[in-house]
Amino acid sequence: MADGVAVTGRIRDGRSGDGPGPVAVLAGFARALRAAGVAADHHRTRNFLAALGHLDAADGRDVYWAGRLTLCAGPDDLPRYDRCFAAYFSASFAAPRRVRGTTVSVTRPVAAPYGAGEPETSGEPHAPAATASEAEVLRHRDVARMSEAERREVHRLLALLRGARQPRRSRRYRPSSHGGAADARRTVREILRHGGEPARLRRRVRGTRPRRVVMVVDVSGSMAAYADTLLRLAHALVRAEPRATEVFSAGTRLTRITPALRHRDPGLAMDACSAAIPDWSGGTRLGEEVRALLRLPDARGAIVVIASDGWERGPADLLGAQMARLSRLARRVVWVNPHKGDPAYRPMTAGIRAALPYVTDFVAGHSLAACEELAALLAGDRPVRRGGAEDA
Amino acid sequence: MLRRTTTISGIDAPARLAELLDHHDYLADEGVTTAAYLALRMGRPLFLEGEAGVGKTELAKTLAAILDAPLIRLQCHEGLDAAQAMYDWDFPRQLLHLKAAEAAGVADVAALEGEIYDRRFLIARPLLRALETQPSVLLVDEIDRADDEFEAFLLEVLSDFTISVPEIGTISAATPPVVVLTSNRTREVHDALKRRCLYHWLEHPGFDREVAILRRRLPGCAERLAADVARAAGRMREAGLLKPPGVAETLDWTEAMLTLGAAELDPALAAATLGALLKHREDQETVRAMGLLTPGGGRG
Numbered sequence: 106m107a108d109g110v111a112v113t114g115r116i117r118d119g120r121s122g123d124g125p126g127p128v129a130v131l132a133g134f135a136r137a138l139r140a141a142g143v144a145a146d147h148h149r150t151r152n153f154l155a156a157l158g159h160l161d162a163a164d165g166r167d168v169y170w171a172g173r174l175t176l177c178a179g180p181d182d183l184p185r186y187d188r189c190f191a192a193y194f195s196a197s198f199a200a201p202r203r204v205r206g207t208t209v210s211v212t213r214p215v216a217a218p219y220g221a222g223e224p225e226t227s228g229e230p231h232a233p234a235a236t237a238s239e240a241e242v243l244r245h246r247d248v249a250r251m252s253e254a255e256r257r258e259v260h261r262l263l264a265l266l267r268g269a270r271q272p273r274r275s276r277r278y279r280p281s282s283h284g285g286a287a288d289a290r291r292t293v294r295e296i297l298r299h300g301g302e303p304a305r306l307r308r309r310v311r312g313t314r315p316r317r318v319v320m321v322v323d324v325s326g327s328m329a330a331y332a333d334t335l336l337r338l339a340h341a342l343v344r345a346e347p348r349a350t351e352v353f354s355a356g357t358r359l360t361r362i363t364p365a366l367r368h369r370d371p372g373l374a375m376d377a378c379s380a381a382i383p384d385w386s387g388g389t390r391l392g393e394e395v396r397a398l399l400r401l402p403d404a405r406g407a408i409v410v411i412a413s414d415g416w417e418r419g420p421a422d423l424l425g426a427q428m429a430r431l432s433r434l435a436r437r438v439v440w441v442n443p444h445k446g447d448p449a450y451r452p453m454t455a456g457i458r459a460a461l462p463y464v465t466d467f468v469a470g471h472s473l474a475a476c477e478e479l480a481a482l483l484a485g486d487r488p489v490r491r492g493g494a495e496d497a
Numbered sequence: 498m499l500r501r502t503t504t505i506s507g508i509d510a511p512a513r514l515a516e517l518l519d520h521h522d523y524l525a526d527e528g529v530t531t532a533a534y535l536a537l538r539m540g541r542p543l544f545l546e547g548e549a550g551v552g553k554t555e556l557a558k559t560l561a562a563i564l565d566a567p568l569i570r571l572q573c574h575e576g577l578d579a580a581q582a583m584y585d586w587d588f589p590r591q592l593l594h595l596k597a598a599e600a601a602g603v604a605d606v607a608a609l610e611g612e613i614y615d616r617r618f619l620i621a622r623p624l625l626r627a628l629e630t631q632p633s634v635l636l637v638d639e640i641d642r643a644d645d646e647f648e649a650f651l652l653e654v655l656s657d658f659t660i661s662v663p664e665i666g667t668i669s670a671a672t673p674p675v676v677v678l679t680s681n682r683t684r685e686v687h688d689a690l691k692r693r694c695l696y697h698w699l700e701h702p703g704f705d706r707e708v709a710i711l712r713r714r715l716p717g718c719a720e721r722l723a724a725d726v727a728r729a730a731g732r733m734r735e736a737g738l739l740k741p742p743g744v745a746e747t748l749d750w751t752e753a754m755l756t757l758g759a760a761e762l763d764p765a766l767a768a769a770t771l772g773a774l775l776k777h778r779e780d781q782e783t784v785r786a787m788g789l790l791t792p793g794g795g796r797g
Contacts, residue, residue, distance in 0.1 A: 152539075159534070174696060180546065277576035278576070296592065301595040
């Protein structure tokens, strides 16, 4: 087998005197994987070597599977693993099997030009017309029209946002000192402790868990003036409930950026975001991206926040169909459009018109005050009201 | 004919395991075989992820059949706690015992106290049962549905294969059970748990294997029909459906068509039985619009 030859060669080389030993070669592979972003720590590397003890370490396919089964931890790791395996053991080596259907990226031609209807692309960002007089406070100022110092101040305040969450009821019970149904198990246990004499009736109630929020931030060219602020808002939400928040960036493809936003420091988190998002300032295909989001399990029962101006490059009916499904799956769908801060704004583009009937809340998010309102909305989680369409 | 009982030591190569899996009608590819083989040989839990219907649970069942061991299943759900997963005291029986002792006028209180925490009053739930049954296959199904707190707790059991009961002491397995964990990825499972396990991502079978599975499971299925179904299913999985069909669904669909007397993919019969394959109206419409319900449909 050609595959086997390539790997054997590499490992045998290791055995021949001057080079590193076979264990070093395999550990080096794990190191290369770590560099490629797979969490192949020493524990996993040890498992890898142990697994090879049960297989044929001179067979390329056995080495491939032993590594894949022990060093990888998720479907996202698999394409990286395949690439790394091929590169490390032989330039001509192809992994036994191509991994299909495991990425969430939606691809489209990156070089597609902006279509008609796209706002001006040069100079002044297309911020809403001046709604704020010079006298108005910073919190109501449009972030797109701020000086660098003012923006820094807003970012500082955003980092202090609490991002509280309306709890949902959990299936899990917890003991309660007052109220709730009788807890038979704990009561009987209590009786037992008293030698069979009836004791105090114990009660239990359902616990609560924070409701999940899934936020999609449009990072395409037309949102450039707001993306940074909205990502900082997302950071505050992730920091508030790290286990119940997922954030994706939407540009030419949907990218999960939650891990990047877990950094405590907002600056570091923004740096990590910049590194993680491959498609800043491109176009948007929201329809396909919402479809990609629906393939992931995150949206069910969650509050989905889509931050976009709705300049849709794809077909509007696709976006409409996906939004319809999203509205059936999610608890509520909040659409954040920075342009809504402008009183003169009317949702005229095909994309936003297709999406609005399925949106629960249509909010602005162009200023600090608007971001605070959005956070309060998530914390309040008012009963679902299908009110988006009335704005159209 | 293969021996009825197989022990783990008898499975000395992945090829041998593949043979046994095949004998039990589980047609495994190289990845699944190697994963299961290493899990058996290394005594490590096998963590299986993949879309619904790719055969994760089925693998655990087949391993149990191969080892002629009971399959002990722990179905995870939100709110699953130690008392439901590990063990619980049989409180009513303990109370009864106390009352009976009282009626009989037992005076030795210390001995009585020891008696009510006897092993016979302990109810073994799946995890404890798996440690006490040898050999056994423990299936922790859909771990992603349990709370994340539950994982920390499972981690302890799966790393040492011991459970400590404060009143009795530590109960440990002489030989650890074969453990299979499955996840549908509705939630990211904690890395500490995955690290103890062998990780395998299961995919939908390729064309050839799906044909073989259909023919093996449905003896009346003609080669022609199996090939048509596998080809159509393969294309549906690439068509961006809300819920691409899994093997379980293609089996149902083929069986439905067989029941109606099909020998090949007949468009009318296929349309009539489509509900066995696709469970979303939108998907059914997409598939009809793409013309995937005719043999060789959807091309050009």
